[in-house]
Amino acid sequence: xxxxxxxxxxxxxxxxxxxxxxxxxxxxxxxxxxxxxxxxxxxxxxxxxxxxxxxxxxxxxxxxxxxxxxxxxxxxxxxxxxxxxxxxxxxxxxxxxxxxxxxxxxxxxxxxxxxxxxxxx
Amino acid sequence: xxxxxxxxxxxxxxxxxxxxxxxxxxxxxxxxxxxxxxxxxxxxxxxxxxxxxxxxxxxxxxxxxxxxxxxxxxxxxxxxxxxxxxxxxxxxxxxxxxxxxxxxxxxxxxxxxxxxxxxxxxxxxxxxxxxxxxxxxxxxxxxxxxxxxxxxxxxxxxxxxxxxxxxxxxxxxxxxxxxxxxxxxxxxxxxxxxxxxxxxxxxxxxxxxxxxxxxxxxxxxxxxxxxxxxxxxxxxxxxxxxxxxxxxxxxxxxxxxxxxxxxxxxxxxxxxxxxxxxxxxxxxxxxxxxxxxxxxxxxxxxxxxxxxxxxxxxxxxxxxxxxxxxxxxxxxxxxxxxxxxxxxxxxxxxxxxxxxxxxxxxxxxxxxxxxxxxxxxxxxxxxxxxxxxxxxxxxxxxxxxxxxxxxxxxxxxxxxxxxxxxxxxxxxxxx
Numbered sequence: 001x002x003x004x005x006x007x008x009x010x011x012x013x014x015x016x017x018x019x020x021x022x023x024x025x026x027x028x029x030x031x032x033x034x035x036x037x038x039x040x041x042x043x044x045x046x047x048x049x050x051x052x053x054x055x056x057x058x059x060x061x062x063x064x065x066x067x068x069x070x071x072x073x074x075x076x077x078x079x080x081x082x083x084x085x086x087x088x089x090x091x092x093x094x095x096x097x098x099x100x101x102x103x104x105x106x107x108x109x110x111x112x113x114x115x116x117x118x119x120x121x
Numbered sequence: 122x123x124x125x126x127x128x129x130x131x132x133x134x135x136x137x138x139x140x141x142x143x144x145x146x147x148x149x150x151x152x153x154x155x156x157x158x159x160x161x162x163x164x165x166x167x168x169x170x171x172x173x174x175x176x177x178x179x180x181x182x183x184x185x186x187x188x189x190x191x192x193x194x195x196x197x198x199x200x201x202x203x204x205x206x207x208x209x210x211x212x213x214x215x216x217x218x219x220x221x222x223x224x225x226x227x228x229x230x231x232x233x234x235x236x237x238x239x240x241x242x243x244x245x246x247x248x249x250x251x252x253x254x255x256x257x258x259x260x261x262x263x264x265x266x267x268x269x270x271x272x273x274x275x276x277x278x279x280x281x282x283x284x285x286x287x288x289x290x291x292x293x294x295x296x297x298x299x300x301x302x303x304x305x306x307x308x309x310x311x312x313x314x315x316x317x318x319x320x321x322x323x324x325x326x327x328x329x330x331x332x333x334x335x336x337x338x339x340x341x342x343x344x345x346x347x348x349x350x351x352x353x354x355x356x357x358x359x360x361x362x363x364x365x366x367x368x369x370x371x372x373x374x375x376x377x378x379x380x381x382x383x384x385x386x387x388x389x390x391x392x393x394x395x396x397x398x399x400x401x402x403x404x405x406x407x408x409x410x411x412x413x414x415x416x417x418x419x420x421x422x423x424x425x426x427x428x429x430x431x432x433x434x435x436x437x438x439x440x441x442x443x444x445x446x447x448x449x450x451x452x453x454x455x456x457x458x459x460x461x462x463x464x465x466x467x468x469x470x471x472x473x474x475x476x477x478x479x480x481x482x483x484x485x486x487x488x489x490x491x492x493x494x495x496x497x498x499x500x501x502x503x504x505x506x507x508x509x510x511x512x513x514x515x516x517x518x519x520x521x522x523x524x525x526x527x528x529x530x531x532x533x534x535x536x537x538x539x540x541x542x543x544x545x546x547x548x549x550x551x552x
Contacts, residue, residue, distance in 0.1 A: 008326075009322060009326060011321075011322050011323035011325075011327070011528070012323075013322075013514070013515070015495070015514060015515045016322045035514065036514075052327065053173050053183070054303075055171050055172050055173055055185055056171075056303060056304075057171065057274075057275065057278070057304075058464035059278070064277070064278045064279075065277060065278055066275070066278040067278065068185060068187055068275065070173060070185055077331070080331075084303050087502075088304075088305075098187075098188060098191055116144050116184075116185040116187050116189065117168075117170065117171075117187040117191075119190075
C-alpha cells in the first residue's frame with residue numbers, strides 16, 4: 001500500500017491554511033491543517049484531480065479585436081496548455097453571442113469553449 | 122453654432138459596474154436616466170477583465186468580467202427610461218438654479234449641456250503610474266501599467282511584450298502574470314515592495330504558482346535601461362523597516378516589458394469641478410449613508426468612492442446611489458437632518474460613509490483593515506456604548522470589510538460612531 005502526502009496553501013479564503021493531504025493508493029485518507037470544511041474539500045480535490053477554468057481569447061476573421069472565451073466548466077489542470085493551444089488556433093466570424101460554442105470538446109476534456117462576449121461587428 | 126441642451130432626472134457618469142446598476146435602480150424608481158460613457162461601449166473596466174471569478178455574491182455563479190457586465194447591460198438596453206450616450210465625456214459639473222448641469226462633449230453631440238435633477242458619479246479609478254513611484258532611467262517603450270497592458274491584450278489584441286517583469290503583487294499584477302504567460306510571453310518574476318503579497322491568495326496560487334512564476338517580496342525596481350525599447354531593469358532588495366532599497370543588492374534583469382501594478386486611486390477630477398469634498402483616507406468623496414456627497418443631489422458609487430476588491434459590491438453600491446439619486450430628483454427623498462460623524466478606530470483605514478444623516482433606514486459601513494488579524498472582532502460603538510459587533514476568522518488589508526447597522530442598531534446611536542477592528546480578546550476564533 002503506497003502512502004503519500006501532498007501539501008498546499010488553501011485558497012478558499014484569506015486565512016491561507018497550510019493543508020496536508022494524506023493519500024493511500026491515490027485515495028484521500030485525510031486532510032489536516034484546515035480550519036473549515038471548505039478547506040478539506042479543496043485539499044482533497046486539489047490532491048486528486050486539480051481543475052481550472054481557462055479564460056482566453058480567439059481571433060476574429062477580418063478584425064484585430066479578439067473575442068474573449070472560457071471553458072464552459074473546469075478542465076483538468078494538466079490539460080491547460082493543450083486547451084490554450086487549441087483556443088489560440090481558433091478564429092471566429094462575427095456576429096458572436098455569449099455562450100456560443102467556439103470549440104467542442106476542447107483537447108479531449110469533454111468541455112466546450114464558449115464566448116464570454118457578444119459582438120455584432 | 123448653438124450648444125445643445127439635454128434633460129433628464131438622473132445623469133449617470135460612467136457605464137461600468139457601478140453606473141449600470143445605478144441606472145437600472147434609478148429607472149426602477151421611475152426616473153428618466155441618461156448614462157454618459159467615455160468609451161465606445163458599456164461595461165467599463167469589466168470589458169478587459171476576461172478572467173472569471175465575478176458575480177459569486179450577486180448572481181451565485183462565477184462569471185467573467187464581460188459576462189458580469191452583460192447582465193446589467195441587457196437590462197439597461199431593454200429599459201425605455203434609460204438613454205445611453207457612448208463616446209461622450211463629461212467636462213464640468215455646475216449648479217443650475219435648483220438643478221444641476223453637466224457640460225458634455227462627444228462626436229455625435231458636439232458640446233452639450235445636460236440639465237438634471239441628480240447625478241451619480243461612477244467614474245471608477247485610475248492606476249498609479251511610474252511617475253508616482255520614482256523609478257530612475259530614460260523613457261523607453263515597454264513600461265506599462267498593468268491595466269493598460271490588460272486592455273491592449275484583451276480588448277485590442279496586441280501582446281505588449283515577450284520577456285516580462287511585473288512590479289506589484291496586487292490582483293491586477295497577478296492576473297496579468299497569468300494572462301501574459303497564457304498568451305505566450307515569458308513572465309520572469311513578480312516583485313513586491315512590501316513584505317506581504319498585495320493580492321488574494323487564490324490569485325497567488327492560480328496565477329503564479331500554477332505557472333511557475335516566482336514572487337519576490339521586499340524587492341523593487343530601481344531603474345530601467347534602454348533607449349527606444351526597454352532592455353533591462355535593475356532590481357534591489359528593500360529594507361522592510363525603512364521601505365528603501367538596500368545598497369549593494371542591485372541586480373540587472375534583461376527584459377523587454379515592465380508592468381506596474383502599484384495601486385489604484387479613485388478618479389475624482391470631475392467631482393472637484395463642483396467642489397465635492399474629498400476624504401483623505403479613501404481618496405474618494407466623503408459621503409453619508411445614502412452615498413450622497415457634500416454637494417446635495419450628487420451621489421457616488423464604486424471605485425470612484427473607494428477602491429473595491431469585488432465587483433459585486435460595486436454593483437451593490439451603484440444600486441444604493443441610483444435609488445437615492447432617483448428619489449432626490451423626483452422630490453421623494455427623506456432629507457437627513459442629523460450629522461453624526463463616523464470615526465476610524467483601531468486598525469481601520471479608509472472607511473465609508475464618513476458621516477450619517479438619518480437619510481436611510483440602516484447604514485452599511487465598509488472599511489479596509491490596516492493590518493492582518495487572525496481572529497478579529499469588528500466593534501461599532503457610539504459614545505462608549507456598544508452598537509454592534511461581529512467576528513471574522515481573519516481580516517486582511519486586501520479585503521474590504523462590511524458591517525451593516527439596522528434601524529434598531531441605529532436607535533442605540535447617541536453620538537459619533539466609532540468603528541474598530543481588533544483581535545478577539547479571549548483569543549477564541551469567531552465564525
